[in-house]
Amino acid sequence: MEEEQFMIVSIGNEPYGIKINDIKEVVPNSETANVPDKESIYICGVMECRYGCVSVFDIYRLFDINSFSINRMMIILAFNKRFLAFSTEQVDGVVNVSHEKIYDIPSMLNNASRRYMKEIIALDNHLVPIIDTARLFEKAGVLEETELILQ
Numbered sequence: 001m002e003e004e005q006f007m008i009v010s011i012g013n014e015p016y017g018i019k020i021n022d023i024k025e026v027v028p029n030s031e032t033a034n035v036p037d038k039e040s041i042y043i044c045g046v047m048e049c050r051y052g053c054v055s056v057f058d059i060y061r062l063f064d065i066n067s068f069s070i071n072r073m074m075i076i077l078a079f080n081k082r083f084l085a086f087s088t089e090q091v092d093g094v095v096n097v098s099h100e101k102i103y104d105i106p107s108m109l110n111n112a113s114r115r116y117m118k119e120i121i122a123l124d125n126h127l128v129p130i131i132d133t134a135r136l137f138e139k140a141g142v143l144e145e146t147e148l149i150l151q
Helices: 110-116 131-138 145-150
Strands: 003-011 015-020 022-028 043-049 052-057 073-079 082-088 090-098 103-104 118-124 126-131
Touching: 003 073, 003 082, 003 126, 015 118, 043 073, 043 082, 073 090, 073 131, 082 131, 090 118, 110 131
Parallel strands: 015 126, 052 082
Antiparallel strands: 003 015, 003 090, 022 073, 043 052, 073 082, 103 118, 118 126
16 A cells, blocks of 8 residues: 655644655744845745755745744745745644545635645544645745646
């Protein structure tokens, strides 16, 4: 039975999954510097890490979630040798999921939900949406739609 690995993170106290291969590193929340005149309203600043200076994506704004809790971790994503970070309240762990427990996003959900969610996994009697990280890069203005098609 084949399995895939996902990291489960909390965003606005809700669990979301990220394919483990999309994650470059998880680091403690770092200071971010605001940058004026950003191309995307979803970029909330930049941070320094071992990969240089990377853009910080405001995933809370994209998901229309108010964040009242302290963000403790930064997830650094990698796509085509580009990096993007976003903050999360916590990392809940890494899980192995069999392919029988991975489902496509239902067509009755709105386009925005389907656009940023890749799949849904069934974990311990609850469903966890999987974030399409390539779409975050696109929304941040880092990738063009044509680059997503080529992947």
